[in-house]
Amino acid sequence: MEKYENIIIGFGKGGKTLAKTLAAKGQTVLVIEKSQRMYGGTCINIGCIPSKSLILNGEKKLTFNEAVEHKEQLTGMLRNKNYHMIADEPTGKVLDGTAKFISDHVLEVTLPDQSTIQVEGEKIFINTGALPVILPIPGLQNSRYLLDSTSAMDLSELPETLVIIGAGYIGLEFAAMFASYGSKVIVLDANPSFIPREDDDIAEMIYRDLTAVGIEFHLGVAVDQIQDKTNMAEVTYTENGTVKKIAANNVLAATGRKPNTADLGLENTTIQVNERGAVVVDDLLKTTAEDVWAIGDVKGGLQFTYISLDDYRIILDQLTDEGTRRVSDRSVVPYSVFITPPLSNVGLTEKAAQKANINYKLFKFMTAGVPKAQVMEDAKGVFKVLVDPDTEQILGASIYAEESHEVINLIALAIKAKLPYTMLRDHIYSHPTMSEALNDVLK
Structure with missing residues (x-):
């Protein structure tokens, strides 16, 4: 041995x-x-x-x-x-x-x-x-059209129609990605609320922007079964008490x-x-x-x-x-969801702060006001930063904007170092950049 x-x-x-x-x-x-x-x-x-x-x-x-x-x-x-x-x-x-x-x-x-x-x-x-979780939906586990987050990376042919089970962060990334190549994407989720962890205003923006590129969402539905047909999978689901069917080239399980x-x-x-x-x-x-x-x-x-x-x-x-x-x-951990534009978070959302009865001052700034976003020809989204009014330290931030995955790390560092938000507000940034938006966001 x-x-x-x-x-x-x-x-x-x-x-x-x-x-x-x-x-x-x-x-x-x-x-x-x-x-x-x-x-x-x-x-x-x-x-x-x-x-x-x-x-x-x-x-x-x-x-x-x-x-x-x-x-x-x-x-x-x-x-x-x-x-x-x-x-x-x-x-x-x-x-x-x-x-x-x-x-x-x-x-x-x-x-x-x-x-x-x-x-x-x-x-x-x-x-x-x-490993991917495959829900015990009749016919799903053994469907020859089944994809998970692993096998989806091995696809060589673009599905003309793709059903995604799960509207969580992984499901949204795949939905946006396949839609960008021209797939018709239909997302089914049991939760009646769209990305409920996020603030409602940001969730509404993301829902609007994803549906604008053709992604179809059905929330609060039950997926009843998957049946393999000759060249397609038939997905049966119940929505508002009505049984419906969708034919798809592939079914992607994005359920954790x-x-x-x-x-x-x-x-x-x-x-x-x-x-x-x-x-x-x-x-x-x-x-x-x-x-x-x-x-x-x-x-x-x-x-x-x-x-x-x-x-x-x-x-x-x-x-x-x-x-x-x-x-x-490990108390300060940012995360990003790579839709277009990406969504990034660190610390408390406004929704979480309200639920915990935490006092905060909110800074909110629309991405359309950031010069770099206009240069990149994608001005969708918003910056939201929560600050403790007593200590002036940042409690959290939610950024739905181009390059948010870069800017969020700067904010996370400020939280970790317990810097007052004014340090980011008054910092001299290179131009044009998305990070310089903090000069305006935190006014």
Whole structure:
């Protein structure tokens, strides 16, 4: 049995970065990955990078086939780079195979030829990510026209008509992206409210803008069944008591993701999972087994690649430094939804502040007043910033505007540093930029 100082199960962002760092320090590191197409993890292969590449090239009006070719070249380059990032280290090794725990520190790995080997790690890091959730709708699971957030990235032909089940953030990104290439997109969701987490005024703007490009929404509906026909899927749903049917080339299930733990053999260990199947960790990302950690989506919570990267920092701090970093320190986390224009948030929305009876001063500014938005010929949207009237510190921001995903990081930094909003208001920005809007937004 081969023994390693460190074994990392899965090639995701936090795990691969930890592997590279530890191997560069001369420690033995084994990364086990079951699919060669997943070298580098979800983000670069089936998540952030390919989806944003398709979204961007849709905005550029490339054909779908051209955009897919660009996406494949990009992910292939990154996949190769990530493999060699580990494999080229003298003490690093990448093993193709599927890992299963035999005990807390011993793994059985099923290799591509179905043979098995066992490996032992002094320290083990579970980094297996998450899988799409497929709702138990009759006929959906076995439909040959079914797509999920993973298989949608492998499409080579543009669906003429696409039904998306789920109007959450993932569903909206896919809806906007496929619509930009010319697909007829129909979105079905059980919730009668559109993106209810967001402020109502912003939700109304986004709904209006997405329907303006041809996306069709049916909210508060029940999807009853999926039936495969000769060349199409027939989707049956109930809306306001009326049974309706839609024929579609594909049905995309965008109904969330769940931690990928089912086949890890955790029942053979002292590692605990919660009711959702997520690995239970403490404030240092330690599992209930000694010298075993969990990184990224597999532990539940926010499913962002930058959270996985911060997990790496927390763990590395324990292994090489003072171990003072904690999950509980992670109080300021921005997020973006890459529709056109993108929606970005950090901290409190106005709706959340009202619900919590938090006193705030609201700064609101329409994107049409930003010169750079006019230059980019997309002046849709709004800036909203909430400020504590007593401390003058920023409580949160919601930005629906071009390049909001860049501006939100500036605001997040100000919140983290507890700067008064006047620092952003009075700052000298380059011109023309979207960030300079803060001079006007915060007046």
